Amino acid sequence: MSRYEEFMGRIRGARTIGAPPPPSRWTWAADGLLALSLTVAVIAGNLNRSYVELRPDPAGSRTPVPGRLPSPPALPDLPGVPDGSRPVPAVEHVLPPVEAWEMAAAVLAALPLVLRRRHPLAVYWTVTVAAVVLHLGDAAADATRITFASGLVAAYSAAMYSPHRRSVAASLAAGVLLHAVFPLVPEVDGDLVPVLVLLPLALVSHGVHLWRQRERTLRAEQEAELRRAVEAERSRIARELHDVVTHNVSMMTIQAGAARTVLATSPEQAREAMLAVEAAGRTAMSELRHVMGLLAMAADGPDPAAGVALAPQPGLDRLTELTDRVRSSGVPVEVAVRGVPVELPAGVDLAAYRVVQEALTNAVKHADGARVSVTVEYGTDRLRVEVSDTGGRRLRTAEPGGGHGLLGLRERLAVYGGTLDAGSRPHGGYRVRAVIPWEVP
Template sequence: MALWLVIGGAHYATVTEPFGAVDWFGPPVLVPLAAVPLALRRRFPLAVLWTVLVTAPLIGHDSPDIAYYTGMICLVAAYSATSYGPYRLPTVLSLPVAAVVLVFLFTDAKLPSFPNGTVALLVLIPVLAVAHEMHMWRRRVDEGRARLSALQREQVEALNRAVEQERARIARELHDVVTHNVSVMVIQAGAARKIMDIAPDQAREALLAVENGGRAAMAELRQVMGLLMMDGDGSGTVATEDLAPQPGLDRLGALIAGVREAGMPVELTVTGQRRPVPPGVELAAYRVVQEALTNTVKHAGGATAAVTVEYAVDQLRVEIADTGGLPTASAGSGNGRGLIGLRERLAVHGGTLHTGRRPRGGYLVRALIPLEAA
């Protein structure tokens, strides 16, 4: 458009005045120069508009022919300022000034005349331009709808994944909380049943251990359910005593004592310099020991176990080894989710889980969790 106006202005500068009579410093020669600022109309739209509004009346007020072209230059500058101008208020305030200048220029302007055959083309061109813009508009609308539909599908998929992950987390928590205590309770109840007639005192102790295990299971279940029932802002209707901190390494002694009461000898060894670790890491380490001892109780009756917790420089090592034994009556009640849940829990903290049989018999579970260097 700018090039077209420059060429048109140059045409009028030479046609309206004979070549030898042209005033090289007069308005006809300045018409092409008036259109030059339009080359920067997208980069500096408001500055170009005001430059054109000042120069156009000075150049085109003496000639009706030149007034037409200077008016067209103003129109292009006003359109560019409206379309590309970053400063909306100054642009809006400039448009009335542009309107006054256009009225001044077009009042006496001599509009170009075209042959009748050319008029049809001049009408066809804007029609085709409008049709093209409508086509592009519909295309953009369709693309926008497609992007919106894709975004909605992605949101639904993300929501479904979040629901699945939350279900897996809840299942993992419930498994870790219930399985250990219930397995110990089953073994103790079975032992109490067998010795009830011949050793009633020992049977009562076993039943007391079952009662304590049931209370421990209910306490941990209340903690899990309390976390699930809390609102997004941390508030809820759960009692404060039900929201005790999740178990950590400081409660390994109580955990191992409960396993000992079920009749399995367990030794606990802690090496390295004790230091604070994140609560999530402590809970993960606790669950590893809990799950490993639960599996030992269920699948290795008569075995002994050893639990080792090592505070290394850059990692926490938790190892549970047993000597092997015979499966108990509750061995077939598992579903294999325990070790899978442990791997998922450790992966959150960048940890790994290694399990397998020992060369001299028994089973080994080793968890390695990275820690910041002390």
């Protein structure tokens, strides 16, 4: 984060809870109509350059007021006419003609409200500064009333729709100070008092309703995000358990079948096969304890994997051990390593190991009597893993759940920006090829 971004973050402050819903077409239409109405009202009010002020003059003073027309003479007391019924002197004010910059300020004092939900703070300051500029000249009283109403709408929008609480508080305080320094507050007649009382109550009620709506939306988004995280974790656990169990169980099944076949004729070979079954079972249990231990680390309460020695996740350094287990089942496997082996990131190393493990498992289950070759190539910026067999593969649909392992591998590799290509070879057999970059893009 740059110093400018850090500085702006401190100015803006913490974000409010939730985010306002995106404006709909009806909302845009309502804001546009409001902005246009207030703009027309400000312009029309400012074009009214003359108005009459009633000023009681009990002393009958005829002293002219600078810049105003002289007051008419006070009427003498008439017999039979009460004092309260006497005519009140009137003073007519005539303002100078409107200039172009005053018209521009009048437009900017209301028209930006069309964007009050999208850019609330910017609209608030635009409306406030335009009102101040307008009143630096000769603003009509009608224009002052409309610009004050426009400022109230802009302040309400900034308080309700801006995500930066500290900036909103500072801006509203500065706006109050500007209204106190400059003549931005209109004179209030007695008829407007109920409106000025009911309008803030209505705005507060609407604000509370909108705040609750945003909290409900935020809560729903958090629950949806939690459900997605749970589903993603379930998928990850399912992929990990599939990779751990499928390979070892397949080896155990094949070795047990071989032992049963040669048990009567060759007890020594049957014994070796059963030893291989035992080794595969131990390996499966060890990896299952490892996976369960990783899952239990984030759980509360007693650790079900306590006391279990958790070995590191398998990687390509255990490739020889993996291929030896496959060879012991009777499937010939050739391994070729090209390039200079380097220390891989843990995730990339595990993903490459799972690719070889899944491909070998599928070859054992589906490629009867085939030869399997494993190639690991260390490139300059990526790792290429390829496992191919020479044929004899049965249809994957013959096995329940076929193809789920490859789908899980694609998802696993996608995390690291890798790709997986699996399909039949032109001259028979099957090939699985994975390309994994060194780093996540």
